Amino acid sequence: MDEFWSQLSTISPIDWFAMLTGIAGVYLSIKEKTLAWLLFILCYIAYVYISFRESYFAFGGMNVIFVAVASYGWYQWTKSTQDNTADEVRISHLPANRRWLVATFICIGTIGIGWTLAQTGEARLPYYDAFATSCALVAQWMLSRKHIENWIFWILSDLVYLVFFFNDRIWPSVILFAVFTLLAVKGWLTWKPKLTTSIIQPDSQK
Template sequence: MLHSLYEFWTAAVGNTPLEWVAVLTGFACVWLAARESLWNFPIAIFSCALYILVYYGAGLYSDSLLQVMFILLSVYGWYEWLYGGRSKTELPVSRTRRWEWVVCGVFIAAFTTGFGYYLEHHTDATLPHWDSFTTAGSLAAQFLLMRKRLENWWLWILVDVLYVPILWYKELYPTSGLYALYLGLAVYGYLQWRKSMEKEQAAPALQQTTIS
């Protein structure tokens, strides 16, 4: 009994110090993204580099690979947020285009089916299809986030709801708790970005009224 309690406590406070550093920096980068801060990108790159090791050690190979993609997307997103607007200006928050939804939907379905099959039959990965689905959903959400599409937070909410039990099952308790916090941050991010978008859209009309 005491041994079981000790094992649970050891896992609950973190399998390694590395996981806790990844957890704290991961939380920081999502909070900064919700606040539209450019600092979310360098911190995200650092956190993802740590999670490559954390997820690989837990047998979540798809999620380990996902971190590599996040690093590449974060570099591109950093540039887009700075110069992706009109005339190389800062990128504003906007709604997702129809073609972007189609691309994201097709990508998620294809990746989940194809990579899930590969993981199931050629590796010792656990939960191969769920792992692949959350990976694909995260990549789609990150793609929308780097374009500052408001609805990226919808996908993050879906992904976070799934990650919490998956990571708990894999005994990554601090990271599971982190994704529970991510869920709250995703809701907060959506509300903040919607407010920012509405303010941006109202600015030209207000300026025109003032001039008139």
């Protein structure tokens, strides 16, 4: 325990910053607060640095993409708040005709990104990294559209990275991803009663 607290006290401020903004962002997204996206952007920028520092290159690249996806999510949620139109983003299930696309994306992403990382000779656990990255990319897009299944894919991704950071004894990130996992479960339970029963027009699923 003494070693744990000793290591915790030497952690870089950027790790703590990523942890706090990440937790706050997930909590606010569960509450459907638009401010969540600003905190996500700050968290992802911090994790670009952290992931490349620790040689998790897919994770780093994922967070670069996440900055753009979070900006899209911010725009979509802000638009829904301002305009009560047919394009309003509401909690819903992932459309059935997109489930195979999601599965295909994850498979191709895991194999393609994993193989590419493996060729560098520097990446650690490249296929696990690629799988978690692919799941998280899908989850982030689903969150921007308020598809409830986003929480399932966050849990899958978070558990993989939780193991990664635990093995490296990066304690703020261990705490962060443990909390992320619990918050994803809470997100599912909180959103489930809010599922819309109305028909979503095709244009609103773009």
